[in-house]
Amino acid sequence: MTAQNRLFETIESVLRRVVPDAECLVGDLREEYGKRGSHPWLLMQIATALSIGVWRAMLVHRRDTVSGALMGLSLFWSLWVLSIVLVLKPVGFPHAVSWQWEHPLLLGIAGAIYAFCSGWIVGRVHRTHRTAAVCGFAASVVVVAAFELLVLRWLSPSVFFVTVVPRLPVLIFASFAAPIPILLGGFWKPAPPGSQNRRQVRAG
DSSP: OOHHHHHHHHHHHHHHHHSSSOHHHHHHHHHHHHHHOOHHHHHHHHHHHHHHHHHHHHHHTHHHHHHHHHHHHHHHHHHHHHHIIIIITTTTOOOGGGOOTHHHHHHHHHHHHHHHHHHHHHHHHTOTTHHHHHHHHHHHHHHHHHHHHHHHHHHOHHHIIIIIGGGHHHHHHHHHHTHHHHHHHHTSSOOOTTHHHHHHHHHO
16 A cells, blocks of 8 residues: 555545545546655645535524534533532542642643543544534533633632633633544544435435
8 A cells, every 4th residue: 555545545544533424535636646756736736625614514503503502512511510529629639729740731631631531422423414513512611711711810800810811821721632642532433425415305
């Protein structure tokens, strides 16, 4: 197997997790890449295909987008509450004011695991329109995190400036990094070929 064949097998594997029936698209990319031979062009085409596929899925399947966001957020925060009640409080985990470097690291690892598991469940429940549901969940995490910071700033400025502001870069990084494990969990397995098309035919 040549390096080019391995490259396009990897591309097809990635695209199939987000864009069902990606074989035709990969065939077109392979043909054009054979003429151009440009890696930047290929990366731009892949990014464009993923962006269009995600936007179209979320726009067409709005109900699944909202359902995936609500389910994912509920799962994620339920796991956090359970970990606080069953683990963090019993072991005496310190308040944010007393954190050392290892405390946010441990919480970040736990949050990534919770996000991955929540994304996986959302993807399994919304198998037919998985792209809309999982990406809706991933986008909602960023929106909700920003909203929470604004509400905290408005309701309790003292807590915001004492607790949040010194750690604002870390919180911003965590908010934008959270969608990564969600997407990895949600798109862990390729979508069944033609699954969206079958549902659309049945709905018609």
